[in-house]
Amino acid sequence: MSTEDPRRRIPRTDQLLAHPRVQAAGEAMSERVVRDIVSAAQDRARRGDITPEQVLEEILAAVGERPAASLRPVLNATGVIVHTNLGRAPLSEAARRALADAAGYTDVEFDLATGARSRRGAGARAALLAACPEAEDALVVNNGAAALVLATTALAGTGEVVLSRGEMIEIGAGFRLPDLIASTGARLCEVGTTNRTHLGDYTDAFGDSTGCVLSIHTSNYRVIGFTSTVPICELAPACHQVGLPLVADLGSGLLEPESLLPGEPDARTALRDGADLVITSGDKLLGGPQAGILLGRREVIARLARHPLARAVRADKLALAAVEATLTGPVPPVLAALRTDADELRERTMRMAERLDAPVVEHDGRVGGGGGAEVPLPGWAISLDEQLAAPLRTGDPSVVGTVRDGACLLDLRCVPEEEDDALVAAVLAARKRTARIDPAADTERAVAPGTEEDAR
Template sequence: MSGFLVVPPVFKTGVRRHPSQAGSIPVHLRHDRPGMGRSPTDQEANPVSEQDPRRAIPRADALLADPEISAYAEPLGGEHVRGIVASATAQARAGSLAPQSVRGRVLEELAALSRSATSLTPVLNATGVVIHTNLGRAPLTAAAREALLAASGYVDVEFGLESGVRERRGRGTVDALLAAVPAAQDALVVTNGAAALSLAVTALAQGRDMLVSRGELVEIGDGFRLPDLIESTGVTIREVGTTNRTHLADYAGALDERAAAILKVHPSNFRVSGFTAQATVGECAALGREHGIPVIVDIGSGLLAPDDLLTDEPDAQSTLAAGADLVICSGDKLLGGPQAGLIFGRADLVHRLRRYPLARAFRAGKLTLAALEATLRGPRSRVSAYLHRAPDELRGRVEGVRSAVLAARPDLEDVLAVVPVEGAVGGGGAPGMPLPGWALVLPEHLAGPLRRGSPAIVARVEGGRTLLDLRCIEDAEDPAVASAVLAALGRD
């Protein structure tokens, strides 16, 4: 979601509202039942003749259903879009705006509001990659977006309304995390996954050694390397095992008075197959307990509980149940929440991290806490929905978009094709696991016009073709996709 930190201006529409709905949806946009004491609409109060030019004013519901206008509902919020529509139609009824100019004025004001709110441009993700880091990773649920707005003012983020004194930060969010991961005794939220790892290794092993398998010393996005991150905290990495095989004996042989912890890391974005071996979390946990040192497991992608689709992906609940002392992951990947780093585990260790001075620099703000809690307590995340979409459903939708385009451009019958494709989880999750789906084939050179259109659509360019994969696009946005394709063809 973009632009959620900006509160748009209040639009003075001049439209009367029901006394019980002050500040809510304008009366003429609601469907009141007869006899409920509603106030008359402007058109009821000022009836127009058959010849009155105001009869040509577009209906509000028709404007709100317009694909180009409705595309702004997600980034700006439905209430803001309805307010702009109400303002434009009110100006037309007052005679200060020509009826034929209403739609253009609405789009103009929506575009201006979008630009003023943020430099970020909302896009439709047609790449087939669900957790696309370059496109902001997980898209938030409607509940999370509402929570961001609710938390944008003063809130009791660190204050007890009953006690009247300062209380622990983000209590409700921690409660929601513990409900989602019952094996955890306590939880902590920080700014991102890298911050969670930095805090854990610094608080538990600064000035000492941390044991890490050579096969788990990974490089993540944009060239950041795990060894560099760890060593920047003042912790010395002691490599054990080999790239493809690390046994429990390798960890045991490296233990001495300088060893402060064992770290296991999710092999983000790659798989090692063939002649391989890795000590399990349970084995490392038993060794750690024997020598009195904690075992930290970075599972990366933020899967909190097992998922039948992601059978090879580690999850927080199972990892803690296997004996890990701390589990670290991201909140904006498979969980489908805002950017955050999550730490689960033993109460004494989480408390130690919470009180460590560096925790202040990494603590999560009220907006993150609110969106995260709403994601945890709300309905299924959009990430989960996109991952579990059935190929047949996707094929039907792609064929529907193709039919809509051909209805206006029948000459493209032989150009537009529907083909099977493989999407991806993305974000380092389930590397190598395909997501079967379908895509609309377009000429390669249309990728640029689609990105620059409204709405902006980011598609996959592959094999000299532009592929539109609808996996990460809501069903209701299919008409907007068809319109964008036609617009891109028109600029061709």
């Protein structure tokens, strides 16, 4: 007497695809993706991992939970404002609306009045020049590293880029700026020493093969003690005397001085001091999307814009729209978090801690992203059991905090106040999940962040 092969009970593909909820999934994902989910469930049933009766259930779970993109929103409770691992600057509502408006067809290079082709990114350029009047022109590329590559390629070619040894920086993930510059074909001319560089070191290096002089802000470290550097206001006249462009890579994204970060260079001051070109990032303290911002003299920007590499590194319409909206809209979340009042943050933290029956501890926030490397931002955090870290990270919403000294710390500096209820619910849910795993536990444990990287 033969037993029926259970694989015969596996639902057919056409039947599964005809299920109303499977068909509805096609609104969020392609037909190919839906078919792959169906095939994967059927294959699991054929291998005996699940029963044939569980195939539909598994498919419905997969299509119901799977978003069109894999990136998940995160509540940043680390206190690090420009957190590279969490996508750096969160966009303002104005920038998000601009992204949505620019997602379809748009007049990115089209003059609606005349019907003729227009200059790409004219709105973003105008917004940058309004925010930084010292610049004669502006250009937006896809990130800060691209801006540096374009500048050194267009200005130096295969010639020399003069750079102080004290500014030969390595940033996040082993990324070294000297290697980036050398990759363009330019030759680095190192001057001075690690701790001391003088004006004469620069001028002695100037020659016929010199293409430009580069000054890089050491944003993610400090050399202290017996040190000497040459400020832009002193270096610029020496460069201009021999007709060399001075490029200042500031990195952090400040367009104007910020009182809370007195040591952080800004574009307006650098240009007033004589820099011919300033490079900065869009997704750091500017508070916008990933972008490389180039500001400076008209003829220098024009030289960069004409170079063939400019086409390869140009910003897309979404970045251009978000840059413009960030500059013309209200204060972006990054600057709002930076300027958060410590007393107000403490009161808000105390209210939430009371709801969670958890203690509050002092906790310094940080700028992150290489900005304000040595500037603590006084604040407060809710102290939870360390074991809540994992369930908070993997919950919905995902919450990322700081694990330190056996505790999981939730700093509200970067958490929008309208998300407070969601954060409380996430902690309570994480406690329940941990309790199911360890019934003897009185509390549960939560949120660990990855190490925040610096990267341009």
